[in-house]
Amino acid sequence: MATPRNPALALDAETLLAHSAWLAKFARALVANETELDDVLQQTYAQALAQPPQHTGNLRGWLGTIARNVVRSRARSDTARLAREVALPPPQSVETPDQAVERAELRRLVVEAVLALDEPYRSTLILRFFEEQDVATVARLTRSNEDTVRTRLRRGVARVRELLERRVSDDARGAEDGGAAARALLAVRLRDIAAGAGRTAGAGGGGALVGSAARHLAGAGGRTLAASATRRILTAAAVVATVGGAWWWNASRGAPQRVLPDVASRGPAAPDVARPEPPASAPVVAERAPVPVAPPPVAPPVRAAPQATIRGVVTDPDGKPVSGARVWAILSPAHASRFSMPLFAIPAARFAGPEPSAPLPGDWFGTASDPEGRYEFTGLSTLPGWEIGAYEPTVGAMVTDVYDFDRGHLEAVADVKLVRGTVLHGSVRDEDGRPVGAALVFLFTTCDGKTARLSFTTKPSGPDVGRFDMGFRCGDAFEIACATPGFFATKRGKVTIAPKTKETEFRITLKRRPGVLVRGRIVDRTGLPLALEPLLDARFPATTTNSRPLTASVWAIAPGAVRPEPMLAGVKTGDGVIEGKIDFVGNQYEVVVPEGFRGSLELRLSKTLVGSAPLSDPTRAPDLACDVERLPAQAPQTTFTVRYVDAETRSPIDLERAELLTGIGDVRPGAPVVDAVCDPKHGLVRYRGAPGPARLQPLIRGYAQSVFPLDVPAEPAAEPATLELTPANAGVRGVVLHADGRPFAKAPLTLYRITPAGLVDTSGQPTVANGDGEFEIGPVAKGDHVLVVSGQPDEAPSVTRFVAADPYLDVEVRTAAGHATRFRVAAPSARDAAPPSLRIVDRDGVVLEELGERGAPPAGSAGDLSATLRPGRYTLVAACDGCRDAHVEFDVPAPDAIVVVLEPLGPASK
Numbered sequence: 001m002a003t004p005r006n007p008a009l010a011l012d013a014e015t016l017l018a019h020s021a022w023l024a025k026f027a028r029a030l031v032a033n034e035t036e037l038d039d040v041l042q043q044t045y046a047q048a049l050a051q052p053p054q055h056t057g058n059l060r061g062w063l064g065t066i067a068r069n070v071v072r073s074r075a076r077s078d079t080a081r082l083a084r085e086v087a088l089p090p091p092q093s094v095e096t097p098d099q100a101v102e103r104a105e106l107r108r109l110v111v112e113a114v115l116a117l118d119e120p121y122r123s124t125l126i127l128r129f130f131e132e133q134d135v136a137t138v139a140r141l142t143r144s145n146e147d148t149v150r151t152r153l154r155r156g157v158a159r160v161r162e163l164l165e166r167r168v169s170d171d172a173r174g175a176e177d178g179g180a181a182a183r184a185l186l187a188v189r190l191r192d193i194a195a196g197a198g199r200t201a202g203a204g205g206g207g208a209l210v211g212s213a214a215r216h217l218a219g220a221g222g223r224t225l226a227a228s229a230t231r232r233i234l235t236a237a238a239v240v241a242t243v244g245g246a247w248w249w250n251a252s253r254g255a256p257q258r259v260l261p262d263v264a265s266r267g268p269a270a271p272d273v274a275r276p277e278p279p280a281s282a283p284v285v286a287e288r289a290p291v292p293v294a295p296p297p298v299a300p301p302v303r304a305a306p307q308a309t310i311r312g313v314v315t316d317p318d319g320k321p322v323s324g325a326r327v328w329a330i331l332s333p334a335h336a337s338r339f340s341m342p343l344f345a346i347p348a349a350r351f352a353g354p355e356p357s358a359p360l361p362g363d364w365f366g367t368a369s370d371p372e373g374r375y376e377f378t379g380l381s382t383l384p385g386w387e388i389g390a391y392e393p394t395v396g397a398m399v400t401d402v403y404d405f406d407r408g409h410l411e412a413v414a415d416v417k418l419v420r421g422t423v424l425h426g427s428v429r430d431e432d433g434r435p436v437g438a439a440l441v442f443l444f445t446t447c448d449g450k451t452a453r454l455s456f457t458t459k460p461s462g463p464d465v466g467r468f469d470m471g472f473r474c475g476d477a478f479e480i481a482c483a484t485p486g487f488f489a490t491k492r493g494k495v496t497i498a499p500k501t502k503e504t505e506f507r508i509t510l511k512r513r514p515g516v517l518v519r520g521r522i523v524d525r526t527g528l529p530l531a532l533e534p535l536l537d538a539r540f541p542a543t544t545t546n547s548r549p550l551t552a553s554v555w556a557i558a559p560g561a562v563r564p565e566p567m568l569a570g571v572k573t574g575d576g577v578i579e580g581k582i583d584f585v586g587n588q589y590e591v592v593v594p595e596g597f598r599g600s601l602e603l604r605l606s607k608t609l610v611g612s613a614p615l616s617d618p619t620r621a622p623d624l625a626c627d628v629e630r631l632p633a634q635a636p637q638t639t640f641t642v643r644y645v646d647a648e649t650r651s652p653i654d655l656e657r658a659e660l661l662t663g664i665g666d667v668r669p670g671a672p673v674v675d676a677v678c679d680p681k682h683g684l685v686r687y688r689g690a691p692g693p694a695r696l697q698p699l700i701r702g703y704a705q706s707v708f709p710l711d712v713p714a715e716p717a718a719e720p721a722t723l724e725l726t727p728a729n730a731g732v733r734g735v736v737l738h739a740d741g742r743p744f745a746k747a748p749l750t751l752y753r754i755t756p757a758g759l760v761d762t763s764g765q766p767t768v769a770n771g772d773g774e775f776e777i778g779p780v781a782k783g784d785h786v787l788v789v790s791g792q793p794d795e796a797p798s799v800t801r802f803v804a805a806d807p808y809l810d811v812e813v814r815t816a817a818g819h820a821t822r823f824r825v826a827a828p829s830a831r832d833a834a835p836p837s838l839r840i841v842d843r844d845g846v847v848l849e850e851l852g853e854r855g856a857p858p859a860g861s862a863g864d865l866s867a868t869l870r871p872g873r874y875t876l877v878a879a880c881d882g883c884r885d886a887h888v889e890f891d892v893p894a895p896d897a898i899v900v901v902l903e904p905l906g907p908a909s910k
Helices: 013-017 020-028 034-050 059-085 097-115 121-130 135-141 146-172 180-197 211-218 225-252 345-351 532-539 545-551
Strands: 307-315 326-332 364-368 374-381 385-392 396-399 411-413 419-430 440-447 450-457 467-474 477-483 503-510 516-523 552-557 577-579 581-583 588-593 599-605 608-615 638-646 660-662 673-679 684-689 692-696 708-712 721-725 728-737 748-755 758-761 774-781 783-789 798-804 809-814 819-826 837-841 847-850 862-869 872-879 886-892 898-901
Touching: 020 034, 020 059, 034 059, 097 121, 097 146, 121 135, 121 146, 135 146, 146 798, 146 809, 307 385, 326 345, 326 374, 345 385, 345 396, 345 467, 364 374, 374 385, 396 467, 419 440, 440 467, 450 467, 450 545, 477 503, 545 552, 552 581, 552 588, 577 588, 588 599, 728 783, 728 798, 748 774, 774 783, 774 798, 783 809, 798 809, 819 886, 837 862, 872 898, 886 898
Parallel strands: 307 411, 419 503, 638 721, 728 809, 819 898
Antiparallel strands: 307 374, 326 364, 326 385, 385 396, 396 419, 419 467, 440 450, 440 477, 516 588, 552 577, 552 599, 581 588, 599 608, 638 684, 673 684, 692 708, 728 774, 748 758, 748 783, 783 798, 819 862, 837 847, 837 872, 872 886
């Protein structure tokens, strides 16, 4: 019984026309001839108005289904009309019953082999051979480029051949000739089908069934139109079988297989160059006997990366072996160092020990050195680069440079000599032994001749006031200095670390500057004592203890002196301006002024003047009132809760295991920030943000990066919002080739996932191919992705669309020759300004090149950059601090340089 129409869901023309632009673009991808577009759109609208949907949850998907059905119906009508118009060919010779049974049986085997293929090969072969679509149409329907479709056809046909060969071998198991007779019989049958199909297999891409051959077979027996689907299946089976028959036939004749000479070293089965297909008007010659033809290209199997080995010895700074050291092989997809010494010691200490303070990342693989200091890693993939890091808490740590592998280099020896290290902590006190809070302590570490400076702040309040903890630090030499207002800064002093020492404690004593110490209370507008630290935590939640001297500062200013800006260095005197400091324990201020000083006191919070008081007598410290109302108005903040759910199981994600790495949304004022993971076992995260539209970009280990548009509520909701995350259990691997077919070593790759909210960069770390041009990216979510391979500086980038799957999809990507395009960028003069960043974006919004990373012209000058691009239309997006973003559309080839002028946001004086 027909489902009654729901009058409440009846559509009007305005609702349909709202999707007209999208529907026209969608239908254009379905039709082969642009002249058919208007008819398809009219029939789609007519059917949509006559039969409205059962619900309006996904109108675009419903309209797309109607459009596809309309196109298929028109195609079937056209096929039937052509079949009636074509005259019947001369009658063919009548087969014997045994021959007809053999032919039908073999066609059944071929059809079963096609249906047994994995995606995307099954759908590609069905569209090409069974639905009789040309390569361009298959590319549009599968959202792939034509080179990818041809590759899938080659590999799909090769897999059909493998399935048939296995079936023959199974049937012939136990035969005296070892199956040779069965294979010879199958070769004969395949050649018979080839002759019946009207043509032999082409050598480029597995053969193609042109329309005239299909019509020839369809009309051979004068059958009715009702049998057209059956004929299509049988014809396609014959063509696919023809490809397999050509392989066996030429193999039996000893014909050599063609392999590209420049990629032959990568393995025994390399892909051949796709040959152009014959035009549809080419004559089809029916051949009754096999003739020698060029062998079809053999599609390479999915190539598992060979395994590499890294071994070596861990020694202490004196060259003695270190037993029991933690050693890690750290994956480097970009084939570049991810860590620098001595900063590597920080994560090493977190991931080491019997009870590490953080779980080991998925791209770190650990072991331990034996009593002789030896270690070994086997089974390492040759696709990424590898760093070796080692750590022993009583000795030190070290990380090596990156080791690269290819199929010709599968072993490396990496000896690791540890740099001395220890856990550093201590305290800062004045001459009377009182702790000094919010003091700045500087650590200078020297490693391999390079010195790095790190700053720490002593605890401003609480039971540990005046103490600091630098964690585990490594270096050939250590020096420490301290500076804080009201005290003399200490000079850099060497720190001696005793061998085999896990912790080093030291004490810094500060000497107060000469003068009058002005020490008074910080109060509110009513004169009551003010707890300044809780106020800072509430108004500036993103600040940390290290930024206390920058967030809150006090100054003594003489008449006529220029008002100061807070400085992280901590000390500024002279010119009538003296910086003081804040005692967060007693909620007091203090500043040392010279004898006879007259002026005023100023309190600043985040550079805003919030309180002042005259200082007419330094021996009598006035109260310094803090007027919070002077601070810039805060956007209203709302707390809301999100529950993260697995999209496949619909169960909450256990964040205790999966680990929420970040939950930050858009980088803009008022964007949601993580407030707390309030129930990690059940995937609950509490956020805080300004009410209104926002986006969340959570990154949870084991799940694909996603973008979730949402409306931050004005009031906390009673129930948490549920967001579904897609598991990252798929990926892609393959090889990158230059335009001429050579392996593209160290080719930069970027992977985007296609989501309803747009493209999401799922590459994570920068990724490049290895020395053989091979790569692997994953895990990522299953679904539609875009892979961009940069061809700079001499070739055009490649954009490949594919569906990520499990097991990993195997793809072949090739850059192309293009046109050199020049860009001239003029940026406004600005001292110390960062150079502009330049991005080239195609018409689909895919970023093809990041020119800013390759050396943009300096600010305040006009410089030329160049990029090689295929013919087409692109957009150049230029961005620079203090300037408006510039968007310039241009066509390639371009006769002249593309000029981009960056305009400042305001007057040049700003």
